[in-house]
Every structure is written in structure tokens, then in C-alpha cells.
Amino acid sequence: MPAVLQAKVADVADGYHSTLALNLITLSVCILILSMQHEASWTSLIWYGVALVMVGVRAYSMKALTRRGLLLSAPKFSLRILSLGALALGTVWAALPWAVTNFEPLGQHASLLLIMGGMAAGAVIKQIGNTPLALNYSIPILISLMVSLIGLWRPNEVLIGLCLSLMILIFIRRSLWAERMFVNSQVARHEATALADSLTRANSDILRQNTRLEALANRDTLTGLANRVFFHGRLAGDIARARVVDEEVALLIFDVERFQSINDTLGHSAGDALLRAIAARLSSIVEDGSLIARLGGDEFAVIVSGADALNRARTHAASVLEASRQPIQWYQRQTVVGLSVGLAAYPEHASDAEELLACADMALYDAKRSDRRQLREFDPDLRKNAERRRIIEQDLERAIQTGAIGAWFQPQVDLVTRRITGFEALVRWQHPQLGFVSPPEIVNAARAVHLSEQFTARIARDACLLVRRLPELGLPDVTVALNVSPREFALYSVACMLHRVTSEHGVNPASLEIEITEEAILDPALADAQLKQMEEAGYKLAVDDFGMGHSSLAYLIGLKIDRLKIDRSFVKDVARSETNQKLISAMVSLGQSLSLEIVVEGVETPEDAAILARLGCGTAQGYLFARPMPASALDTWIAGHQPSANLKRKGKSKHLSVA
Structure with a gap:
């Protein structure tokens, strides 16, 4: 799985420079110990020089892989290169017993034995995410120590060498187990991340769908104006607010003249085009934030709220009626479409939304019953006559x-x-x-x-x-x-x-x-x-x-x-x-x-x-x-x-x- 390989590379890269620095320190300590024991020789110095070169090569390899972006784009190749570097440096460490004259692992050179064993064990512990790299570094060192001990054919050394061989097997097994655990954890993490991403995407999709559904629920699909459901909610809300802040809410209702005859003679598609054109005209005239809605059929409404709502509504009505005298373009046609308007206001004419709508309807009915193309404001006599x-x-x-x-x-x-x-x-x-x-x-x-x-x-x-x-x-x-x-x-x-x-x-x-x-x-x-x-x-x-x-x-x-x-x-x-x-x-x-x-x-x-x-x-x-x-x-x-x-x-x- 590419994600697991990338996680392995990241695990190796994390602390890579500190590992190389530790190698430099321990290599120098080994040479210092030999010098203090007056056992430094050309062989040990050559070994030290080769080790320094290998450390430099590993550092350069990591830098090159990082600069070229291969750690992310080619994690498998990067791990192979890093593993080869670990094998090379581990082999250099394994050569230390042969670079020292008369190497006594349990005697005067026991400190070197401890350093080499510690470096091998540390590599296995640190590189749990990539077993090949850890074993390439530690196994040569452990084998070198085991051979050095058994090769002396002394009981103590042989016994410790055999124990070391068992340790090698345990290291290999534990390294493989640790890598399995690392891989499993990375797979689980990746799946959890994928699930979280999926849930996030699903949640985003749901939010987008909810936004779309909300728009569909609140908008008239033909004209794009607010629909009847949203209109009723807005009217009730505006009146509730006006009751608290002591303001007016004015309601205008418009009715289109001869709309049914247009539908009957030219068809519903022509009628729909006319309604869209009227909606566009209303939107271009009423631009003060008042809600424009289509209540159904050929009936439109405008809710005017806030300061001086009644006078603003009268102005809107006058502007719409004046504009209705001009031809309107619709369905590749041009015609003059007359409108009748009814106006009512809260709290002057009504005490709630339902009553306000009824008052505006009565005013509209009176406008249609009289000469058309005019505004009628609600009058209490209209309510009496309607009742x-x-x-x-x-x-x-x-x-x-x-x-x-x-x-x-x-x-x-x-x-x-x-x-x-x-x-x-x-x-x-x-x-x-x-x-x-x-x-x-x-x-x-x-x-x-x-x-x-x-x-x-x-x-x-x-x-x-x-x-x-x-x-x-x-x-x-x-x-x-x-x-x-x-x-x-x-x-x-x-x-x-x-x-x-x-x-x-x-x-x-x-x-x-x-x-x-x-x-x-x-x-x-x-x-x-x-x-x-x-x-x-x-x-x-x-x-x-x-x-x-x-x-x-x-x-x-x-x-x-x-x-x-x-x-x-x-x-x-x-x-x-x-x-x-x-x-x-x-x-x-x-x-x-x-x-x-x-x-x-x-x-x-x-x-x-x-x-x-x-x-x-x-x-x-x-x-x-x-x-x-x-x-x-x-x-x-x-x-x-x-x-x-x-x-x-x-x-x-x-x-x-x-x-």
C-alpha cells in the first residue's frame, strides 16, 4: 500500500540525522578508546576513515532523495537505497573486531563490544517501521561479535557467542513483529483517516444538498422569487419583530390583467415566460431589501418592513404601476401588461399576518372590481363589505x-x-x-x-x-x-x-x-x-x-x-x-x-x-x-x-x- 510505504519512509526520515550523528560520536569514541589503550593502528584508523565516509554517503543519499522528492513519489525505491546504506555502515561496524589487534571482547575490548551491541540493539528498537533497514544495520554487527566470541574457543566466550546467536534470532523475530504492528497501525490509521475524509465529504455533500433543498423549499421554481411558504414565514416574522420594535409592515399584492386569456390563447409556456418577465421587472424596481414573492398563478406580493414601511410601499406600488404602462418583452413578444395592486399595513389595518393578508386581498379585489391598473389601500369598509x-x-x-x-x-x-x-x-x-x-x-x-x-x-x-x-x-x-x-x-x-x-x-x-x-x-x-x-x-x-x-x-x-x-x-x-x-x-x-x-x-x-x-x-x-x-x-x-x-x-x- 503506497500510504504504508510512505509511512515507513517518514519513520526512517524522522530522526535520520540524529542517528547519523550518534554513529559519528560512537565511531569517534571507539577510536578514542583505542588511543587511550595505545592500540590505535593504521588498520583502525583506516576503518575509522571508511566509517566516516559511509556516514557521509548516507547523509548525502537522504539529502538527494529529499531534494528530488523521491521520499514521497518513490517510497519503495527510497527504502531500498536507505537499506543499502544501513547495510554498508553496519558492515563497517562489523569490521571493527578485525581492525583491532588481538581483539578481546570480554577483556580489554569489552567496551567496544558494548558499543557495538548497543548500536545494533538501538537500530532494531529505533527502526521498527522498516525491518530490512534495521536488520541490514544490526545483523552484520551481531554476527561479527558472535564470530569473534566463538572463534576464541574459550568456554566463556563460546557461551556468550551462542547466547548472542539466540539474541540475533530474537532480534529478527521481534523486528518482524514490530514491523507488522507498525504496518497494521498505519493501515488502521489510513482507514480511519479515509473514513474521516469520507464522512467529511459526506457531511459536505449533505450540507450542500440541504442548502439546495432549502433553496428549493423557499424559492418559486419558475421565477426564482420567494414562494408562498417562505412568504408566510417571513410575513409572520416581520410582524413579530415590528411588534417588539414598534415599526410598520406593509403588504402589497399584485394581480396580472388578462393572464388567463394569455394562457388559454398562447399556451402555458408563454404564460410562464410572461410571469418570469414580470418577476424580473418587480425585482428591478423594488431594490430596498423588501421581500418579493410569487403567491401562485399570476399573483405576486411584496413585504415592506422597517422605518416608514407604508410610504415606501406606496412608492413601490406607484413605480410598478408606472412601469406597467411600458411594453414588456417576453417570449419573443412585446406587450403592455396591466397590474392591479392592493395595499394593507400592520398595525394600522391588521394585528397579525393572516389578517394583514386578508386585508391586502380585499384591497386588491376592490381594485380589480373598479377600474384596473390602480392601487387600492385597505379601508375598514372593505372588511365590513367582505364580511x-x-x-x-x-x-x-x-x-x-x-x-x-x-x-x-x-x-x-x-x-x-x-x-x-x-x-x-x-x-x-x-x-x-x-x-x-x-x-x-x-x-x-x-x-x-x-x-x-x-x-x-x-x-x-x-x-x-x-x-x-x-x-x-x-x-x-x-x-x-x-x-x-x-x-x-x-x-x-x-x-x-x-x-x-x-x-x-x-x-x-x-x-x-x-x-x-x-x-x-x-x-x-x-x-x-x-x-x-x-x-x-x-x-x-x-x-x-x-x-x-x-x-x-x-x-x-x-x-x-x-x-x-x-x-x-x-x-x-x-x-x-x-x-x-x-x-x-x-x-x-x-x-x-x-x-x-x-x-x-x-x-x-x-x-x-x-x-x-x-x-x-x-x-x-x-x-x-x-x-x-x-x-x-x-x-x-x-x-x-x-x-x-x-x-x-x-x-x-x-x-x-x-x-
């Missing part, structure tokens, strides 16, 4: 089922004879908590909670019940009209609903009149087929709020409209308005040319009634004649209004208003 809408939507279904919502009826009369010509049904709901709920509120709530069909069917049933009672009241031929919101044609089949209700009550469709506003007639894809179906079934058809839209004469003729109802805005104060008189006169002429009956609504004064009669209007309704009343009150009103001799008069139909 009112919530209660209406919550209680609407039960009110329909229990009959709390029902129809009241307002009579129509002939302007000349004042005889009853029909009834208009008006929806009424007296809520136990909210009081009177206006018809537009009911219609909007029904559409919001998908109860439009049930709601209109409820009013249609009340109209059918009145139709069945009219013969008892002396008005067998008077009809009742139902006002159908134009949007209902897209929600369900109005014709099928009416057929179901009239069949259930046994009412002839000719007794009912269906009144629709002009906008429904202008959308043939939405209303044409159903209106034709109702016409063929026998229902009378009327156009409400005539003059307020852009009715096509072709439709008025093609659908065989029975009546036109002039909007109250033309009728109010008609006695004093020459312009309104001219307009009504023109509409009456149009109706007469098409054989259509003209009905005017909102008649409140005798003067207005007289002018309308002179202009040719035949039928009218309004507070001048009667206010809307429940069906149970019609008996008394009819009895007091119309003499019994005239109750046989053929009535004209009128309209049920649900809006």
Missing part, C-alpha cells in the same frame, strides 16, 4: 330552501285607464342579521357559490304560484315576467329550468314573460339558442333597460320580442327634461314600428305619468301606482285598485326583476 358578502354567501342556500328569499310583486298599470296589465316580481330577502339584502347582492352571491339556478328557480316558483292565483283574483289573463341575468345563460340551461318549474306547477309558459337585458341579446353564442327555445315553448320575451345598451334591431325582430322596457334613468323627472322626452318619444316610435309594447319603470309623480302617456307609453310601473308587495298583500291592493266590473280586462304581462 357582509361572506354571510350572504354562507346563508344563501338555506334561505333559498326555507323560502326566506322570495318574490314580491309590483303591479303594472295602463297609463290611461290605470287598469292592471301585469306584475313584475322583485326578489326580496330580509336577513335576520344583516337586514334587507339588495337584489344585486343576492345575484352576485348566487353566482359566487354556484347557486344561480336554484335561486332563479326559487323566484320562478313564486311567480308560478301567483299565476295560478290570478284567476281567483279576477285577473285570469295577466302574466308575470321573470328577469334572467344574462350571465346565467352561460352557467346552466335557463330554458330547461323554466320547463321543469312550469311543468311542476302546471303553468302555461304563455303566462310567464322572460325579461333579459340587452347585453345578453348581444352575445348570440351565449343566449341565442336558449332564447329561441323559450320563444318556441311559448314564453313571452321582453328587453329590460332598453336604451342603455346596443341592441341589434335584427335580434329584436328575429326573436319576436313582445315588449321593450325603458330604463328608469330616462323616466326620472321626464316632465322637466326635454331631452329625455325626445329620447322616450324616439324609443316609443321604434317600438310602434316593430309592433312592440313599451313599458316604462320608475314612474313616481303624476306629472311624469301624464307626460309619458302623452308621448305614447301604454304601460307603466312605479311608486306612483304601488310599491312592491308580498303575494299575500295583492288581494287587498287589487280589490281596492280595480273595480269588479273591470276585472275581466285582458292583462298584459310584466317582468320579474331579480337584479
Whole structure:
């Protein structure tokens, strides 16, 4: 294993110079001992010189190996060179007994014996990491001593020589064992280091993955902005901080105009490109550290915290709205994209994050409901209105089922004879908590909670019940009209609903009149087929709020409209308005040319009634004649209004208003 070889080289190199220095000292000590014993000779001096050279060669070898970097790059080769150097120096030491005349190992030269034995033993102990190097140095020395002792053939020397031979075997065995232990320790150390490195790398990978997962968890993958989860956490945190340091937190919510139509016509990839472009524009405008988030779909939000947060939020909103007037580049296209903005602030408008978000949503809804491309700040009235809408939507279904919502009826009369010509049904709901709920509120709530069909069917049933009672009241031929919101044609089949209700009550469709506003007639894809179906079934058809839209004469003729109802805005104060008189006169002429009956609504004064009669209007309704009343009150009103001799008069139909 390269790592073990490198460890062996490191073990040899560690203290190598001190080993050579020790050799120099002991070599010099040996020569000094011989000199003191007057036994120094040319042979011993030559031995000393050779030993010094070998020490120098070993020092040079180590320096050369180190300088060339072979200790790390070629540890096996380096160990071989160092082992050869150890063998050479050990052999020089082994030659000492023969360089001394009459060598007496147990006599006068015992000190040399001890020095040589100590050097051999020291080499084995010191170089436990590399047995060949240690044995190459010590074995020649020990063999030399053993031969010197046994060669004297004296009992003591022979016995010590034999003991020395055993010591050589023990040295060899222990050296091999020590090297094994060293190798095992190095392998274990390497494995531990590798494991630690692996764990470190794994930990780094985990940290990187956690960072990436955290980014994915907190960022919207499409735009790179903060996502809804991070937004909620940040909003709650900023409000908690603001509560402590007494600061503001302002929240802006942006909505993109006509985004759904872009998705539907150009595809989701184009919609995604547009959202990315809008996100980039927001990021380029809001640069004060405020958090920009995409809440989902085409809705974005900005949290503005710190000093003067509300005014800074207003500035951001104004800048974004101004920038939205400029074309935006997206998906190789250029277009102007409008935005609506809702703004709310803590603590002025809300006390916590959830309430602040709800307030900003209400402000945004108000901005979208009004003229778009503008900022709406939250107003307490918005909360009241939202709570009112919530209660209406919550209680609407039960009110329909229990009959709390029902129809009241307002009579129509002939302007000349004042005889009853029909009834208009008006929806009424007296809520136990909210009081009177206006018809537009009911219609909007029904559409919001998908109860439009049930709601209109409820009013249609009340109209059918009145139709069945009219013969008892002396008005067998008077009809009742139902006002159908134009949007209902897209929600369900109005014709099928009416057929179901009239069949259930046994009412002839000719007794009912269906009144629709002009906008429904202008959308043939939405209303044409159903209106034709109702016409063929026998229902009378009327156009409400005539003059307020852009009715096509072709439709008025093609659908065989029975009546036109002039909007109250033309009728109010008609006695004093020459312009309104001219307009009504023109509409009456149009109706007469098409054989259509003209009905005017909102008649409140005798003067207005007289002018309308002179202009040719035949039928009218309004507070001048009667206010809307429940069906149970019609008996008394009819009895007091119309003499019994005239109750046989053929009535004209009128309209049920649900809006």
C-alpha cells in the first residue's frame, strides 16, 4: 500500500540525522578508546576513515532523495537505497573486531563490544517501521561479535557467542513483529483517516444538498422569487419583530390583467415566460431589501418592513404601476401588461399576518372590481363589505330552501285607464342579521357559490304560484315576467329550468314573460339558442333597460320580442327634461314600428305619468301606482285598485326583476 510505504519512509526520515550523528560520536569514541589503550593502528584508523565516509554517503543519499522528492513519489525505491546504506555502515561496524589487534571482547575490548551491541540493539528498537533497514544495520554487527566470541574457543566466550546467536534470532523475530504492528497501525490509521475524509465529504455533500433543498423549499421554481411558504414565514416574522420594535409592515399584492386569456390563447409556456418577465421587472424596481414573492398563478406580493414601511410601499406600488404602462418583452413578444395592486399595513389595518393578508386581498379585489391598473389601500369598509358578502354567501342556500328569499310583486298599470296589465316580481330577502339584502347582492352571491339556478328557480316558483292565483283574483289573463341575468345563460340551461318549474306547477309558459337585458341579446353564442327555445315553448320575451345598451334591431325582430322596457334613468323627472322626452318619444316610435309594447319603470309623480302617456307609453310601473308587495298583500291592493266590473280586462304581462 503506497500510504504504508510512505509511512515507513517518514519513520526512517524522522530522526535520520540524529542517528547519523550518534554513529559519528560512537565511531569517534571507539577510536578514542583505542588511543587511550595505545592500540590505535593504521588498520583502525583506516576503518575509522571508511566509517566516516559511509556516514557521509548516507547523509548525502537522504539529502538527494529529499531534494528530488523521491521520499514521497518513490517510497519503495527510497527504502531500498536507505537499506543499502544501513547495510554498508553496519558492515563497517562489523569490521571493527578485525581492525583491532588481538581483539578481546570480554577483556580489554569489552567496551567496544558494548558499543557495538548497543548500536545494533538501538537500530532494531529505533527502526521498527522498516525491518530490512534495521536488520541490514544490526545483523552484520551481531554476527561479527558472535564470530569473534566463538572463534576464541574459550568456554566463556563460546557461551556468550551462542547466547548472542539466540539474541540475533530474537532480534529478527521481534523486528518482524514490530514491523507488522507498525504496518497494521498505519493501515488502521489510513482507514480511519479515509473514513474521516469520507464522512467529511459526506457531511459536505449533505450540507450542500440541504442548502439546495432549502433553496428549493423557499424559492418559486419558475421565477426564482420567494414562494408562498417562505412568504408566510417571513410575513409572520416581520410582524413579530415590528411588534417588539414598534415599526410598520406593509403588504402589497399584485394581480396580472388578462393572464388567463394569455394562457388559454398562447399556451402555458408563454404564460410562464410572461410571469418570469414580470418577476424580473418587480425585482428591478423594488431594490430596498423588501421581500418579493410569487403567491401562485399570476399573483405576486411584496413585504415592506422597517422605518416608514407604508410610504415606501406606496412608492413601490406607484413605480410598478408606472412601469406597467411600458411594453414588456417576453417570449419573443412585446406587450403592455396591466397590474392591479392592493395595499394593507400592520398595525394600522391588521394585528397579525393572516389578517394583514386578508386585508391586502380585499384591497386588491376592490381594485380589480373598479377600474384596473390602480392601487387600492385597505379601508375598514372593505372588511365590513367582505364580511357582509361572506354571510350572504354562507346563508344563501338555506334561505333559498326555507323560502326566506322570495318574490314580491309590483303591479303594472295602463297609463290611461290605470287598469292592471301585469306584475313584475322583485326578489326580496330580509336577513335576520344583516337586514334587507339588495337584489344585486343576492345575484352576485348566487353566482359566487354556484347557486344561480336554484335561486332563479326559487323566484320562478313564486311567480308560478301567483299565476295560478290570478284567476281567483279576477285577473285570469295577466302574466308575470321573470328577469334572467344574462350571465346565467352561460352557467346552466335557463330554458330547461323554466320547463321543469312550469311543468311542476302546471303553468302555461304563455303566462310567464322572460325579461333579459340587452347585453345578453348581444352575445348570440351565449343566449341565442336558449332564447329561441323559450320563444318556441311559448314564453313571452321582453328587453329590460332598453336604451342603455346596443341592441341589434335584427335580434329584436328575429326573436319576436313582445315588449321593450325603458330604463328608469330616462323616466326620472321626464316632465322637466326635454331631452329625455325626445329620447322616450324616439324609443316609443321604434317600438310602434316593430309592433312592440313599451313599458316604462320608475314612474313616481303624476306629472311624469301624464307626460309619458302623452308621448305614447301604454304601460307603466312605479311608486306612483304601488310599491312592491308580498303575494299575500295583492288581494287587498287589487280589490281596492280595480273595480269588479273591470276585472275581466285582458292583462298584459310584466317582468320579474331579480337584479
